[in-house]
Amino acid sequence: MYVDNNWITVSGDEKEGFIEQVDPIDGKHKATMETTDVAWRSLPFYENIAMIRVKDSSWDPAHLTVYYLVREGQLYRLNGTSPPIHEVNEVAPIKLNEENILDYLRFFCFFVRGEEGPFLIVEDMDNPHLPKDKLDDASLKVIEGVIRPATYEGKNDEGFYMCDGIVYYSNALFIANFAIQPGGMIEMLDDDPVAADLPAKVDAPVS
Structure with missing residues (x-):
């Protein structure tokens, strides 16, 4: 990270x-x-x-x-x-705004892990945590075709920051929608798979 x-x-x-x-x-x-x-x-x-x-x-x-x-x-x-x-x-307390909300999303999703590793927000092929050396050409082409920059979509009626991005988790890619509260709590609202059965997972251990 x-x-x-x-x-x-x-x-x-x-x-x-x-x-x-x-x-x-x-x-x-x-x-x-x-x-x-x-x-x-x-x-x-x-x-x-x-x-x-x-x-x-x-x-x-x-x-x-x-x-x-x-x-x-x-x-x-x-x-x-x-x-x-x-x-x-x-x-601290945390101080979120429209300028830093995507940085916080990337930070939180990388450091809060599931059983299969981080929820890596992937925005381009230069991400150093992409396991490119373990992915075949076909998989790399699929990933390159679906990834895009994470976006901030504005606030909802509750004042939560609404964002979306492509998540690499386990051996799959998802397009995910997030609601981020001003205090830093994040909820993943939807996650729709866009690429599955990739030959490698993100390997970026923090513990």
């Missing part, structure tokens, strides 16, 4: 203090000054919250990426469930 150049590397005493706070991550992943990469970034829907990304090629699986939200030194582990996000949304 957020595979771009807006991450700021954490080093020196700050990195050492962070590693002392989290090691071992989830009680099993060793973090060290030598092998662990730590970076942080801001998010457009929080004012006083940073997101921290932790990676280490010695972990199993090697492509595991661990994320935290942090507020005034308090860490909230993004472990694939919704409670940490809702807790941060309440204490």
Whole structure:
């Protein structure tokens, strides 16, 4: 998630203090000054919250990426469930608007997992989490033919933000409609399959 150049590397005493706070991550992943990469970034829907990304090629699986939200030194582990996000949304508090609502949709759907993985919002073929190396040419052509940018459609009578997008979940693509409350709760209203039985699932472990 957020595979771009807006991450700021954490080093020196700050990195050492962070590693002392989290090691071992989830009680099993060793973090060290030598092998662990730590970076942080801001998010457009929080004012006083940073997101921290932790990676280490010695972990199993090697492509595991661990994320935290942090507020005034308090860490909230993004472990694939919704409670940490809702807790941060309440204490931050979250500030959604028409400009950042799609960013929040992408964030929430990536970090709140089902049994088959993330609900990845796919908008173009450059998405780094698309398992392109495991998809055959026919599948890639199908995906390219149905994906499109997520859209914000306005507010409903209750003041909820109405959005839609293409979701890659398990081995299928769906067009999904979402209602997002100002406090950050998201409900998927409809999901209609547009491609099924793809040969690969999204493989982007966060825990």
